[in-house]
Amino acid sequence: MGITSRLKIMSFLQYFIWGSWLVTLGSYMINTLHFSGANVGMVYSSKGLAAIIMPGIMGIIADKWLRAERAYMLCHLVCAGMLLYATTVTDPDTMFWVMLINAMAYMPTIALSNSISYSCLAQAGKDPVTAFPPVRVFGTLGFILAMWTVSLMGLELSSTQLFIAAGASLLLSSYALTLPKIPVAEKRVxxxxxxxxxxxxxxxxxxxxxxxxxxxxxxxxxxxxxxxxxxxxxxxxxxxxxxxxxxxxxxxxxxxxxxxxxxxxxxxxxxxxxxxxxxxxxxxxxxxxxxxxxxxxxxxxxxxxxxxxxxxxxxxxxxxxxxxxxxxxxxxxxxxxxxxxxxxxxxxxxxxxxxxxxxxxxxxxxxxxxxxxxxxxxxxxxxxxxxxxxxxxxxxxxxxxxxxxxxxxxxxxxxxxx
Missing domain, CATH: 1.20.1250.20 (MFS general substrate transporter like domains)
Structure with a gap:
């Protein structure tokens, strides 16, 4: 399988995970767990907090100490564990902390998936500017398919959506082990x-x-x-x-x-x-x-x-x-x-x-x-x-x-x- 096809699979799974719960978890919390609107807003705010802090920290780790594909694998492994644990949570405070840890692991993977794609495409002698968009569009397709899967299976008000996301995270974590090695940069701007x-x-x-x-x-x-x-x-x-x-x-x-x-x-x-x-x-x-x-x-x-x-x-x-x-x-x-x-x-x-x-x-x-x-x-x-x-x-x-x-x-x- 060519590198472009392998990266398309990575992009697909990356956003399939998010699509499994991002737009439906609020309905699950309101209708099934009976959280208030403020509680739901608090849980979703974890994504914003993580986006402020974690991409930079993980970027430094991937730049200096740990190869990007290994950092990517570890992040999704943490995501899988947190999403699985979230299926058992019934109170808003615990849900916030669980989803915050999940977000702190997931948000950096968006930038890491881009970095891995650009590096792999460059290693393969492809122009990343023209070769990356067809790879990234598979992420949108993954997001859409996840939404359809959860909806058609009647899981929008069920914790099963989190099981699906956790399974996809575990699969992507394993798949990351097969990706080409991304060398740690000695010097980078x-x-x-x-x-x-x-x-x-x-x-x-x-x-x-x-x-x-x-x-x-x-x-x-x-x-x-x-x-x-x-x-x-x-x-x-x-x-x-x-x-x-x-x-x-x-x-x-x-x-x-x-x-x-x-x-x-x-x-x-x-x-x-x-x-x-x-x-x-x-x-x-x-x-x-x-x-x-x-x-x-x-x-x-x-x-x-x-x-x-x-x-x-x-x-x-x-x-x-x-x-x-x-x-x-x-x-x-x-x-x-x-x-x-x-x-x-x-x-x-x-x-x-x-x-x-x-x-x-x-x-x-x-x-x-x-x-x-x-x-x-x-x-x-x-x-x-x-x-x-x-x-x-x-x-x-x-x-x-x-x-x-x-x-x-x-x-x-x-x-x-x-």
Whole structure:
């Protein structure tokens, strides 16, 4: 089997693990374990905390002391153990600590899987820039298949989803032993913890435009976490209405939500066109307005023939909402910063979005859901309209505060020099 095929298997399993529980664990905790919205938000905040701390630490370990594929194997072995233990947990405090340890092991594997792929492709004489995207897309396919598997098997409210994730983690841990050796670098740029965490890129906050960009990246990271945590529980709650209890939306919400990931694949292909033609400010505004539509369609959607169209539209605009700030933001950082802090700036962008933003989004969204709940019944329409108003306000403030003049000719000239 060629190295590209082997890496596709790794990428598939990497995101199959996450897809097995990321969008459905909230429903399990709310409906089966009867956790409050704040409890669920607290558990999901573990991902944000881990994203702030662990990728940098593990990056240093993989750089200096332990080969990347071995670090990758050990991380997934820890994940398997924690996910297995999580199947026995019934109280929110313990669940938080178990999922925090799991996240501290899992979050670094995202960067490690990328590093392993780039290194293996380079060793095989392939151009990583062109060879990596076809590998990474198998991760999206794995995420989608996991969501479909859990949904079609009726496991969204069961701890069995965690057994599936644990089994996949154990399989990937074993599979990592077969990967090519990734040599430990004797010298590598930005191997200190400060650089890995993007802290030396904090000099960018002296630039008002970049400071505003990173601040809004954090606030959009919070928005992303809201939909990850409560999208699935929202769809499950339609079971309270006897008219919808047997609907496709209630029975298989993860299948409906997987349309969001499918839309990502389509929208990511349009990013070069929109960035070159309209620039980062317009693209980010499009993302914020797409988030507003995402929540607005949720607010008025339901499993009825008309309402399900709104739900589908919410899934489709998610592709624009996610890609146009996450992927485009990363490209913008790459273009704007000095090459001496480029890696650190990307680390800072990840920390703001997937670390601080995710942590804040988890906590505050859980509090909001509880505030608009009466005796366990959630006023989802008000909740989603509140989030829609939040993203619309973000768009208005960003339009005024972010000073950016798009110069297509300069961008074209820059792309020719790379």
């Amino acid at each position: 930005a191997t200190t913890l400060i650089s890995k965490l993007g802290l030396d890129a904090f000099v960018l906050f002296k630039n008002p435009r970049m400071a505003i960009f990173f601040l809004f990246a954090m606030m959009l990271g919070a928005v992303l976490q809201i939909t990850n945590v409560f999208g699935n529980p929202f769809l499950h709650d339609f079971a309270r209405d006897p008219a919808f209890a047997e609907s496709f939306v209630v029975k298989y919400p993860s299948i409906l939500l997987s349309v969001s990931q499918m839309a990502e694949v389509g929208f990511i292909l349009t990013i070069p066109f929109f960035l070159k033609r309209y620039g980062i400010k317009t693209v980010m505004l499009m993302s914020m307005l797409a988030w507003t539509l995402r929540f607005g369609f949720f607010a008025f959607g339901d499993p009825s023939p008309t309402g399900v169209v709104l739900l589908l539209m919410s899934m489709i605009v998610y592709g624009c909402a996610f890609d146009f700030f996450n992927i485009s933001g990363s490209v913008f950082v790459e273009q704007e910063v000095s090459s001496t802090i480029r890696a650190s700036a990307q680390g800072l962008f990840m920390t703001m979005v997937n670390g601080v933003g995710a942590w804040v989004g988890s906590i505050l969204s859980g509090m909001a859901v509880d505030y608009f709940s009466v005796e366990g019944v959630k006023d989802w329409q008000t909740i989603w309209l509140l989030f829609a108003a939040y993203t619309l306000a973000l768009a208005a403030i960003f339009a005024v505060c972010f000073k950016y003049q798009h110069k297509p000719e300069a961008l074209a000239a820059q792309s020719l020099t790379h």
